[in-house]
Amino acid sequence: MRARKKNKFIVLGYLLIVFLWMNPGAWARVHGVCSNCHTMHNSQNGEALKASGPNKYLLDPVSSFSDPCVACHSNSGPETIVDGIPIVLNLQEPTYPTDGSSTGTLAGGNFYWLLTKGDAYGHNVLAIDGVSQDANLSEAPGMPLAASGDNCADCHKRVAKCESCHKPAHHASDTGPVVGKEGGWYRFLNSSYHPSDSTGVIGIEDSDWEQTVSATDHNEYMGCDNMYGNDDNSMSNYCAGCHQRFHGILYVDTNGQVVADNHSPWFLHPAHVPLPDDPNKEYYYYNNPGGSGPGNYNPLAPVARDPNVLTSMTAPSSIVTPGSDQVMCLSCHRPHGSPYPDMLRWDYLNNCVASQGDKSKCGCFVCHTTKGGD
Amino acid sequence: MKKYFWLVAFLAAVLIIPQWAMARVQGPCSDCHTMHNSQNAATVVTGGPYRALTKGDCVGCHTGTNTGSNNIPYVLDTTEPSYGTFGISGNTLAGGNFYWVKNGDDTAGHNVATGNLAGQDGNIGLTPPGWNPNFDANGAVANGSSTWSQQLTCAGTYGCHGKHDEVDDFAAIRGAHHGKDDPDGNGIVDGDGSGNYTVATSFRFLYGIKGIEDSDWEYQPTSTQHNQYYAVNRTSLDISAADSHTINYLCAECHGDFHSGSNVSYKYDNYGSVGSPWLRHPSDFALSSASGQGYTNYPGPFGNAGTYWPGAPVGSDLSNGVISTVQFTGNDDIVLCISCHRAHGSPNADLLRWSYSNCQASSGNGSQCGCFACHTNKY
Numbered sequence: 001m002r003a004r005k006k007n008k009f010i011v012l013g014y015l016l017i018v019f020l021w022m023n024p025g026a027w028a029r030v031h032g033v034c035s036n037c038h039t040m041h042n043s044q045n046g047e048a049l050k051a052s053g054p055n056k057y058l059l060d061p062v063s064s065f066s067d068p069c070v071a072c073h074s075n076s077g078p079e080t081i082v083d084g085i086p087i088v089l090n091l092q093e094p095t096y097p098t099d100g101s102s103t104g105t106l107a108g109g110n111f112y113w114l115l116t117k118g119d120a121y122g123h124n125v126l127a128i129d130g131v132s133q134d135a136n137l138s139e140a141p142g143m144p145l146a147a148s149g150d151n152c153a154d155c156h157k158r159v160a161k162c163e164s165c166h167k168p169a170h171h172a173s174d175t176g177p178v179v180g181k182e183g184g185w186y187r188f189l190n191s192s193y194h195p196s197d198s199t200g201v202i203g204i205e206d207s208d209w210e211q212t213v214s215a216t217d218h219n220e221y222m223g224c225d226n227m228y229g230n231d232d233n234s235m236s237n238y239c240a241g242c243h244q245r246f247h248g249i250l251y252v253d254t255n256g257q258v259v260a261d262n263h264s265p266w267f268l269h270p271a272h273v274p275l276p277d278d279p280n281k282e283y284y285y286y287n288n289p290g291g292s293g294p295g296n297y298n299p300l301a302p303v304a305r306d307p308n309v310l311t312s313m314t315a316p317s318s319i320v321t322p323g324s325d326q327v328m329c330l331s332c333h334r335p336h337g338s339p340y341p342d343m344l345r346w347d348y349l350n351n352c353v354a355s356q357g358d359k360s361k362c363g364c365f366v367c368h369t370t371k372g373g374d
Numbered sequence: 375m376k377k378y379f380w381l382v383a384f385l386a387a388v389l390i391i392p393q394w395a396m397a398r399v400q401g402p403c404s405d406c407h408t409m410h411n412s413q414n415a416a417t418v419v420t421g422g423p424y425r426a427l428t429k430g431d432c433v434g435c436h437t438g439t440n441t442g443s444n445n446i447p448y449v450l451d452t453t454e455p456s457y458g459t460f461g462i463s464g465n466t467l468a469g470g471n472f473y474w475v476k477n478g479d480d481t482a483g484h485n486v487a488t489g490n491l492a493g494q495d496g497n498i499g500l501t502p503p504g505w506n507p508n509f510d511a512n513g514a515v516a517n518g519s520s521t522w523s524q525q526l527t528c529a530g531t532y533g534c535h536g537k538h539d540e541v542d543d544f545a546a547i548r549g550a551h552h553g554k555d556d557p558d559g560n561g562i563v564d565g566d567g568s569g570n571y572t573v574a575t576s577f578r579f580l581y582g583i584k585g586i587e588d589s590d591w592e593y594q595p596t597s598t599q600h601n602q603y604y605a606v607n608r609t610s611l612d613i614s615a616a617d618s619h620t621i622n623y624l625c626a627e628c629h630g631d632f633h634s635g636s637n638v639s640y641k642y643d644n645y646g647s648v649g650s651p652w653l654r655h656p657s658d659f660a661l662s663s664a665s666g667q668g669y670t671n672y673p674g675p676f677g678n679a680g681t682y683w684p685g686a687p688v689g690s691d692l693s694n695g696v697i698s699t700v701q702f703t704g705n706d707d708i709v710l711c712i713s714c715h716r717a718h719g720s721p722n723a724d725l726l727r728w729s730y731s732n733c734q735a736s737s738g739n740g741s742q743c744g745c746f747a748c749h750t751n752k753y
Contacts (some may be wrong), residue, residue: 034733034745034752040655040714041632046498056651171735171752 029183030170032084035060037072037170065089067127069162078103080110086209088336089115089128096339097300100212107210107219108187109334109343122337127161134158142246144229155193156242163192165335167200177204177314178220180233186222189238198231201238202307204316215296215318223304223326224272235304236271239329247271247329270327275303275367277323282370284322289359289369294320300345301366304328332363398574399551401445406435406551425544432528432543433472433489440465440593447591449718450476450491457721459742460685460728468592468601469578470716470725483719487525488533488543494525502526506630511618512571512582513538515627534624534717535579550574555587562586562692564604564619577604577621584619586696595684597677598698605689605708608658621689622657625711633657633711657709661688661748662702670702674750675740685727686713686747714744 030037039061042054050061055068065071074089075082079102087094089111090103098104114122115130124134139148139157147156154160167190174183179202186203190196204220206213221235229240229247240247246268275283275294286303288295296318297303303325305313334343341349345363352362359365359372399406411423419429429435438448439455442465450472456464457471475483475492485492494500500522507518515538516522517531529536529546536546553574558567564584565571577585586602588595595601606617617623626633632654661669668674673683680700682688690697690706700707715725722729733743740746740753 029736031736032734033731034735035730041504041629042654043503043632046495046501046503054653056653058652058655173751 029172029174030084036083036085037062065129067129067162069166069168070125070128073162080104080106080211081208091115097345098211098213102211104211105334105338107206107213107334109336109338111337113339114337117339120341120343121339122343123159123335125159125162125164140242142243144241144244147241155191159242161192165189167192167195174205178311179203179205186235189235191241196231198233199238199241200233201235202233202310203235204310204313206316210299213299215298216316218297218299218302218316220310220313220316221302221304221328221330222310223274223306223328225307227272232307234272234307234328235330236326236328239271239335243329269332271329271331272304272326274306274324274326275320275322283367285369286320286322286325287366287369289365289372294322296320298363298366301331301363302328303331327367331367398553398555399445405445431489433486433491440467440591442590442593459732460744461716461720462592462595462685465593466716466720467590468588468595468716470718470720470727472719474721475719475725481723481725482721483725484526484534484717486528488528500525502628504629504631504633506626506634509618509623509626509630509633511623512627529579534628535581536573537581538627547573547579550579561695564692580621580624582619583621583624584692585621586692588696592684597682597684598696600682600684600687600696602692602696603687603689603710603712604692605658605710606691607660607663607704607708620658622711625717629711655709657711657713659709660702660704661700661707661709662704668751669748670707671750672700672702672707673747675753676744676747683747686744688713709748713748 037060038058039049039054040058042049042058052066055061055071057068059068059072061068061071063071063074063076065074070089072085073087074091075087076091078090078092078094080087080090080094081102086106087110088106088108091112093112093116094105094110095101095103096105096110098106109122111122111125111128114124115128119134119136124131126132143157155164159165166188167185168188169184172182172184176183179186181197181200185200186205187201190200202222206217206219210218222233224234224237225232226237229237229244231237236247275286278284284294285291286294287298287301297320303320304327306324306326309324332344334345337343338345340347346352346361348362348364351357352364354371362372365372406429407427408418408423408429409427411418419434422429424430424434430437433450436446436448437450437452438444438446439451439453440448447467449467449469451465455466455471455473457466458464461470470483472483472486472491475485480492480495480497483492485495502522505522507514507516507520510518515531516524522532524532527533527543529543531538531541531546533543533546536543536550538546540546550573553572555563555574557575560567562584563575563577563586565575571582573579573581577583577587584604588599588601592600603621605620605622622633634654661672671679672688673681673686676683676685680702682698682700687710688700688706689708689710694706697706714727716727717725719725720727724730728742728744733745735752737753743753746753
């Protein structure tokens with residue numbers, strides 16, 4: 001009996017080693033050869049790699065884009081992971097939604113459609129060559145009024161740089177599975193200009209950035225512990241840094257009056273609010289319309305986890321728990337961009353037709369389970 | 375009387391043991407010279423006789439296999455040397471070996487023309503990458519021309535060794551091998567002690583450069599037996615360099631743009647102080663300047679923190695002689711060009727001391743990559 005137990009541990013250990021060996025990107029801490037990202041002297045074969053001078057951190061320009069973040073995270077082809085680097089700007093159209101192939105769009109979306117279709121299809125990151133101020137927007141919609149000064153503008157009013165949202169920490173030791181401060185925060189989401197322990201986002205990082213994705217293979221996002229848009233390490237309240245007035249239970253009406261709200265009819269789409277734990281409501285049947293309970297996690301319309309749950313998770317979960325799991329900004333949007341207006345995850349204009357069509361193509365119906373029809 | 379006997383015996387032993395000897399050439403004359411290029415009615419060296427009755431040109435004399443007891447340092451082997459992972463466990467010396475570039479890999483060494491050692495670099499051409507003729511405090515390399523019209527040589531106008539105002543290799547180092555290299559007896563090859571340098575009183579005949587020379591040219595060096603390279607922690611960002619006697623300045627004589635204080639870091643340009651994020655790899659800066667980033671854990675996976683590791687050497691102001699323990703004072707922990715490169719050559723691309731392809735971030739294993747000696751939190 002003792003020998004069998006020992007053998008079991010040996011097998012378990014072997015499986016763990018094989019798993020780790022097969023998943024070199026199991027952690028978001030950067031992996032791979034240094035030369036994937038760095039050049040020591042901005043010089044190769046007697047020529048400068050970047051004529052205008054070396055990049056910060058000795059980053060290899062990789063592509064012709066002038067901003068070093070963009071240069072490393074872009075690709076002239078459609079492949080979305082190159083030398084272990086997640087690509088957020090492809091110059092050939094990536095596959096959307098991802099089909100698990102090498103061209104599958106990653107979780108944050110892609111700036112390809114911003115460049116090819118227009119301002120409505122992604123965040124206008126001004127550091128990307130060829131991207132200019134959004135023609136439709138003079139400031140971030142829902143911008144926090146307290147952050148309108150010139151010093152705040154590059155992050156809160158417009159997206160001047162990648163660092164407006166990310167604070168790079170590629171070599172931070174994020175042994176996880178939950179990535180927080182020690183790991184440089186989930187996907188390096190913290191303010192580069194006034195980083196704090198409360199603004200940084202916490203989450204579980206999928207090893208291939210959701211190039212392959214399923215109910216059991218995905219990112220996990222931190223939900224909110226307050227409904228006021230205050231910093232709490234949650235994904236949605238980080239979005240609120242620029243879109244605060246789209247977010248929170250206190251609605252400011254057109255007269256500047258604050259109207260308390262945390263119930264139907266909603267003034268704001270209830271990001272940060274848990275799916276109701278009420279079998280009498282359609283939301284209880286998340287991803288399982290007509291079923292007897294909630295369905296599996298659907299990466300088309302992901303939910304965030306209650307902070308008390310997420311921080312003790314050891315791996316992504318397929319289970320969705322009404323009363324705990326929350327709606328978030330990223331339930332509907334891809335922050336970098338998508339093929340659809342408002343960088344939505346799905347085609348809101350053509351595929352979200354009440355009681356008609358293929359409801360599987362409309363993420364709204366993942367929560368609004370009775371609206372898509374049978 | 376017996377007491378004096380032991381004293382004399384001790385002194386004799388000291389002088390005989392090679393590792394304690396000075397770098398001034400020693401050994402039988404016949405190691406290097408032939409009086410008539412003739413022995414037993416046969417020619418001693420084909421193509422001879424050579425000047426100064428030597429058995430060959432620079433390459434000819436310095437070709438061989440190092441054993442740890444040879445009197446001539448060999449920089450070219452006729453069979454592939456044993457290098458190991460970092461070049462500190464085999465039979466190559468501190469400067470590396472030209473074997474690999476001679477045998478066709480232009481990326482693996484300096485393409486020296488002397489003795490037909492190598493042809494023109496197929497990737498780079500004649501002008502060195504980063505060439506900036508303003509680094510001429512020790513004489514103008516390539517006559518200060520904007521581009522090079524000739525291939526690199528061992529010494530001279532287009533060479534690393536000797537004086538640059540002599541075109542010819544021999545002429546550039548004339549008198550150096552038998553010159554007294556430490557006339558002021560301070561244990562440092564640093565001119566006459568008053569700032570006057572000859573080729574003989576320059577570290578490894580690198581004119582105007584100072585340092586402490588390991589007696590066996592770092593044949594299998596250790597933390598206690600190694601060259602000690604002179605370096606100065608750059609505190610002001612003058613474009614040229616703070617001190618033209620450093621080993622980094624020697625490299626800058628041909629690769630100045632890789633070394634310039636101009637635009638060395640983004641932080642300096644924007645906030646008035648030097649530091650991260652760097653635009654250039656910070657040779658000439660002390661590891662302790664970036665404390666808190668793991669750099670004072672040097673040599674990382676290669677020893678206890680502070681142990682000098684000859685696989686990725688750091689420079690000092692030489693005030694403490696050959697150091698075995700780096701104190702991270704800012705004067706003994708300075709990044710060098712040759713922290714990463716072997717001047718003559720190595721089996722690795724860019725004549726690196728180790729294979730850059732072994733440098734895998736976050737692999738959990740840093741023992742194959744010298745970068746991690748300083749970047750101790752990256753593997």
